[in-house]
Amino acid sequence: xxxxPTRWQxxxxxxxxxxxxxSPGAMIAAAITVACILTAFLAPLIAPFDPFDPAQISLWDGxxxxxxxxxxxxxxxxxxxxxxxxxxxxxxxxxxLSIIVGxxxxxxxxxxxxxLGVISGYVGGTTDAVIMRIADxxxxxxxxxxxxxxxxxxxxxxxxxxxxEFAIYVVIIAIGLTDWPQFARxxxxxxxxxxxxxxxxxxxxxxxxxxxxxxxxxxxxxLRPVLVIATIGLALSIISEATLSFLGQGIxxxxxxxxxxxxxxxxxxxSGLWWITFFPAIALVVLVFAVNLLGDWxxxxxxxxxx
Amino acid sequence: xxxxxxxxxxxxxxxxxxxxxxxxxxxGLTVSPGEVVGLVGESGAGKSTIGxxxxxxxxxxxxxxEGSILFQxxxxxxxxxSEMRRIRxxxxxxxxxxxxxxxxPLMTIGDQLVETLEKTSGLRGQKAEARxxxxxxxxxxxxxxxxxxxxxxxxxxxxxxxxxxxxxxxxDPELIIADEPTTALDVSNQAQILDLIKALCRERQVxxxxxxxDIGVIxxxxxxxxxxxxxxxxxxxxxxxxxGKPQHxxxxxxxxxxxxxxxxLHRFNSVDYIEGGDDVRRRIxxxxxxxxxxxxxxxxxxxxxxxxxxxxxxxxxxILKKNRKMLRAVDNVSFNVRQGETFGLVGESGxxxxTVARLIAGLxxxxxxxxxxxxxxxxxxxRDPQVIEARRALQxxxxxxxxxxxxxxxxxDIVAEPIRFYKxxxxxxxxxxxxxxxxxxxxLGAQAAIRxxxxxxxxxxxxxxxxxxxxxxxxxxxxxxPTSALDVSVQATILNLLKDLQQELGLTMLFISHDLPVIRQxxxxxxxxxxxxxxxxxETQALFETPQHEYSKHLLDxxxxxxxxxxxxxx
Numbered sequence: 090x091x092x093x094p095t096r097w098q099x100x101x102x103x104x105x106x107x108x109x110x111x112s113p114g115a116m117i118a119a120a121i122t123v124a125c126i127l128t129a130f131l132a133p134l135i136a137p138f139d140p141f142d143p144a145q146i147s148l149w150d151g152x153x154x155x156x157x158x159x160x161x162x163x164x165x166x167x168x169x170x171x172x173x174x175x176x177x178x179x180x181x182x183x184x185x186l187s188i189i190v191g192x193x194x195x196x197x198x199x200x201x202x203x204x205l206g207v208i209s210g211y212v213g214g215t216t217d218a219v220i221m222r223i224a225d226x227x228x229x230x231x232x233x234x235x236x237x238x239x240x241x242x243x244x245x246x247x248x249x250x251x252x253x254e255f256a257i258y259v260v261i262i263a264i265g266l267t268d269w270p271q272f273a274r275x276x277x278x279x280x281x282x283x284x285x286x287x288x289x290x291x292x293x294x295x296x297x298x299x300x301x302x303x304x305x306x307x308x309x310x311x312l313r314p315v316l317v318i319a320t321i322g323l324a325l326s327i328i329s330e331a332t333l334s335f336l337g338q339g340i341x342x343x344x345x346x347x348x349x350x351x352x353x354x355x356x357x358x359x360s361g362l363w364w365i366t367f368f369p370a371i372a373l374v375v376l377v378f379a380v381n382l383l384g385d386w387x388x389x390x391x392x393x394x395x396x
Numbered sequence: 397x398x399x400x401x402x403x404x405x406x407x408x409x410x411x412x413x414x415x416x417x418x419x420x421x422x423x424g425l426t427v428s429p430g431e432v433v434g435l436v437g438e439s440g441a442g443k444s445t446i447g448x449x450x451x452x453x454x455x456x457x458x459x460x461x462e463g464s465i466l467f468q469x470x471x472x473x474x475x476x477x478s479e480m481r482r483i484r485x486x487x488x489x490x491x492x493x494x495x496x497x498x499x500x501p502l503m504t505i506g507d508q509l510v511e512t513l514e515k516t517s518g519l520r521g522q523k524a525e526a527r528x529x530x531x532x533x534x535x536x537x538x539x540x541x542x543x544x545x546x547x548x549x550x551x552x553x554x555x556x557x558x559x560x561x562x563x564x565x566x567x568d569p570e571l572i573i574a575d576e577p578t579t580a581l582d583v584s585n586q587a588q589i590l591d592l593i594k595a596l597c598r599e600r601q602v603x604x605x606x607x608x609x610d611i612g613v614i615x616x617x618x619x620x621x622x623x624x625x626x627x628x629x630x631x632x633x634x635x636x637x638x639x640g641k642p643q644h645x646x647x648x649x650x651x652x653x654x655x656x657x658x659x660x661l662h663r664f665n666s667v668d669y670i671e672g673g674d675d676v677r678r679r680i681x682x683x684x685x686x687x688x689x690x691x692x693x694x695x696x697x698x699x700x701x702x703x704x705x706x707x708x709x710x711x712x713x714x715i716l717k718k719n720r721k722m723l724r725a726v727d728n729v730s731f732n733v734r735q736g737e738t739f740g741l742v743g744e745s746g747x748x749x750x751t752v753a754r755l756i757a758g759l760x761x762x763x764x765x766x767x768x769x770x771x772x773x774x775x776x777x778x779r780d781p782q783v784i785e786a787r788r789a790l791q792x793x794x795x796x797x798x799x800x801x802x803x804x805x806x807x808x809d810i811v812a813e814p815i816r817f818y819k820x821x822x823x824x825x826x827x828x829x830x831x832x833x834x835x836x837x838x839x840l841g842a843q844a845a846i847r848x849x850x851x852x853x854x855x856x857x858x859x860x861x862x863x864x865x866x867x868x869x870x871x872x873x874x875x876x877x878p879t880s881a882l883d884v885s886v887q888a889t890i891l892n893l894l895k896d897l898q899q900e901l902g903l904t905m906l907f908i909s910h911d912l913p914v915i916r917q918x919x920x921x922x923x924x925x926x927x928x929x930x931x932x933x934x935e936t937q938a939l940f941e942t943p944q945h946e947y948s949k950h951l952l953d954x955x956x957x958x959x960x961x962x963x964x965x966x967x
Contacts, residue, residue, distance in 0.1 A: 290759055292802075
């Protein structure tokens with residue numbers, strides 16, 4: 090008893106690890122998610138071609154079907170798109186873009202939402218009313234419409250020549266700003282519970298200032314439900330990005346994300362070129378499904394009451 | 397006379413991933429009709445588990461591993477769920493601890509009774525209602541007919557518990573299992589409910605198992621008692637014998653640890669039988685230590701002055717003033733606490749005693765009135781540096797040791813927080829040394845610093861709370877029911893620790909409790925509170941011997957009668 094367990098031992102012995110190891114669904118979901126993220130980030134190493142390198146693209150190889158289909162070529166495993174880019178490579182690079190946008194947007198929404206939520210819950214009164222009413226109003230507008238709106242304003246504000254270059258940041262901000270009310274609500278709820286607990290009162294009696302109590306005491310204790318929302322939010326953000334790109338509002342086709350690929354492919358669907366849209370769509374579904382499963386498991390494991 | 401219930405060789409285990417936990421080991425117990433059997437023990441002793449095993453409502457994944465449960469000669473073990481459901485309610489009634497949660501808030505009292513009656517005795521309509529009125533009357537609720545239409549929230553805690561008893565009686569059971577039936581109630585209700593259970597038991601020849609941690613309850617109601625310790629029955633027999641001449645060491649020390657209301661002792665008797673009793677702590681010399689540096693030589697005057705304090709909570713908001721409903725939680729309260737004394741605030745739940753403590757600690761802002769800490773008015777201008785400085789002299793220890801520590805911080809960081817914030821030491825290594833000393837001094841040991849709160853028991857957590865309170869070198873300590881969430885044996889060691897600290901450091905203490913014997917042992921002067929007002933302020937001795945106010949007399953009369961325990965002291 091005298092020896093304190095190391096951090097690693099604590100993690101290994103924890104209930105959450107146990108719950109994870111006894112849930113096959115969660116392990117498969119985690120494996121797929123990790124695989125998706127790894128392959129996406131290692132894209133430059135494992136992808137057979139670099140879709141951004143014009144020297145490797147030949148229009149003569151355009152619209153080739155997958156390798157196993159009639160007329161397919163072995164070096165293009167999943168076929169090529171209309172510009173002659175290897176589908177497998179573009180999916181890997183596109184997936185990377187989708188994941189980056191998703192993560193960044195969730196991080197933005199989370200930081201903003203949690204900050205406002207904790208302040209709202211702890212300070213209360215008029216501050217609380219103002220923040221939460223803004224959140225309520227925002228929640229009455231469908232998320233994707235709002236994202237399109239913010240995205241449109243952001244793009245219009247940029248000079249023409251910078252639009253392509255900064256498109257990705259605009260998309261991140263648009264999705265992040267759409268996400269925050271969810272986080273704010275959850276964080277506020279958790280804060281209301283925590284703020285009434287005696288450890289917060291003890292901190293007040295010590296004389297700690299409000300911001301320190303919020304940062305040091307309340308924030309860490311609200312993170313569990315926030316983490317759950319963030320995981321599910323990641324899946325939603327990836328979809329939002331795909332939707333924006335599919336509508337032609339997001340990432341431009343020169344550096345395609347999964348959503349852009351699906352849109353481009355969609356135009357050729359009726360000409361029989363199914364693979365251009367099919368494989369990116371499958372990649373998107375698998376990624377989102379795995380992240381969602383992981384989020385569901387985390388919700389059950391961390392907070393059974395949230396069910 | 398045959399036994400109504402005969403439990404023999406009962407073992408209950410809870411399989412967990414770290415192995416089987418045996419909550420109950422080889423327990424034997426019999427109950428006859430018309431007899432009250434008490435199961436007494438501290439938390440974790442397995443006393444509730446026995447009751448739950450009888451009615452087959454063990455919390456998952458618990459299961460009965462061995463033994464038999466014979467109810468009227470019929471083996472209950474291995475009965476399937478539908479058979480058990482008929483037995484529960486119909487032949488075995490249950491009374492749970494919290495009347496708040498054992499009634500459905502959306503149904504009227506009458507509907508709940510009628511529903512139960514329809515299920516258990518097959519009565520319908522008018523007949524069921526007539527029977528419901530009978531039941532309500534039999535548990536001592538007047539105007540039964542009108543009350544049937546009331547919802548649970550319209551009843552007080554004691555009344556609700558009566559309704560729960562009526563529900564338990566609805567099926568005309570032969571056996572009633574009451575799990576801590578009075579723990580959530582005030583003393584004034586406790587005595588009445590116990591009397592009611594005992595009377596019903598005699599009248600209807602019902603066997604009763606009463607599960608409790610409170611020896612006072614046992615002394616008042618039980619015929620026979622089983623003392624449980626760590627899943628085993630250590631001693632069983634008639635109440636007079638067990639409480640008067642306990643044989644087992646554990647029983648002896650458990651009884652000795654119950655605070656006495658009749659005489660003031662220097663220290664509380666601790667339960668020596670349980671490992672880790674007090675005085676294993678390595679003390680530090682406060683004369684020379686950092687901790688003692690804030691001591692001032694013989695300060696005189698008042699440490700806390702409270703004048704005409706008022707606070708009302710809004711129960712119902714409304715734009716029109718006359719439609720607003722306010723609760724006067726604190727109503728013109730005035731008192732002074734002298735330097736170095738222990739001042740007690742006593743009252744039943746809802747009397748406003750905790751609210752007064754929180755007002756003084758600055759957690760609530762008063763509507764009107766003046767609070768002075770060491771002469772400095774702190775009730776206005778909370779951001780004034782002088783006010784902040786004055787408040788630093790005051791620290792608070794809370795009731796619930798499970799929520800009063802931040803679960804995500806190490807003990808070191810919890811205790812060091814005020815030291816670091818006020819920069820009371822010159823270096824981080826000094827801070828660590830002092831935190832270690834403080835933990836040693838409260839009897840935890842310095843190695844506790846690297847652990848997290850969840851690794852400690854309730855009593856140990858309360859020691860961490862005390863160490864944290866000491867870390868800002870306070871002169872005044874507010875203790876808000878510091879031991880109500882703890883077992884008797886732990887209570888004694890914590891209260892002794894507080895007493896020692898007060899003497900060593902010359903602290904002024906404001907001690908809040910609903911427990912009169914504890915108050916008597918701790919305090920020099922006492923204020924009795926009722927519905928936001930102070931009824932009486934008196935010296936401890938005077939209050940207990942010659943109470944002046946009607947309510948004080950009433951409270952003292954309601955103290956559990958512990959006469960049965962007295963022979964122990966003589967021995």
